[in-house]
Amino acid sequence: MAGVVVGVCFDFYRSLRRYLRWGRVSTWAGDLLFSLITLVILFRFFQRANALDFRIYILWGSILGLFLYLRLLSRVLIKGYLQLFRLFSYLFWLLRQGLRIPVRGVFILMRPPYALLHWFSFLVYRILEAVLAQPLRQTRARLYNYWNTLFSPRTKG
Incomplete structure (x- = not known):
């Protein structure tokens, strides 16, 4: 056996x-x-x-x-x-x-909510970009100008 x-x-x-x-x-x-x-x-x-x-x-x-x-x-x-x-x-x-x-x-059912979420997040991104981008650019330009006034080419002499 x-x-x-x-x-x-x-x-x-x-x-x-x-x-x-x-x-x-x-x-x-x-x-x-x-x-x-x-x-x-x-x-x-x-x-x-x-x-x-x-x-x-x-x-x-x-x-x-x-x-x-x-x-x-x-x-x-x-x-x-x-x-x-x-x-x-x-x-x-x-x-x-x-x-x-x-x-x-589940993938098919989740497509519309995902599309809405994607659209909403992209919209928030664009709004924040429009709201924050201009002040950030202006602040950068002001800092650049201030830096140039501190170390201008005329004072190096």
Whole structure:
């Protein structure tokens, strides 16, 4: 039974890796994680079988179960896993499309208030520019003239 469970986990991992098209680094990390999960699975089975008393027949039974699983059921389960991944991908796509509809509705509903706010802020900007720009220009010109009277070219002599 331990070999069959390890084989099912291996096929799940292998089909997920193929479906997602992992690169080298993620494949290496996934292999490491799979090895740790397999170690935990085998540890649990060995603990149940003989209270961690290592017997060679447990190891041979696990290898035989894995071999039989890979020969008899592996191809069917890999196809099933790939179909399951496609189904989940499609359901996720449907969920994403379903969430886009309300978001687009909010965008459409918020367009007029945003346009009014944009127009109003631009109007306030132009009014403040007209009200404040002329006094600021005049103040700058007065400061420039005052500076020139302090350090006029005639007094440098």
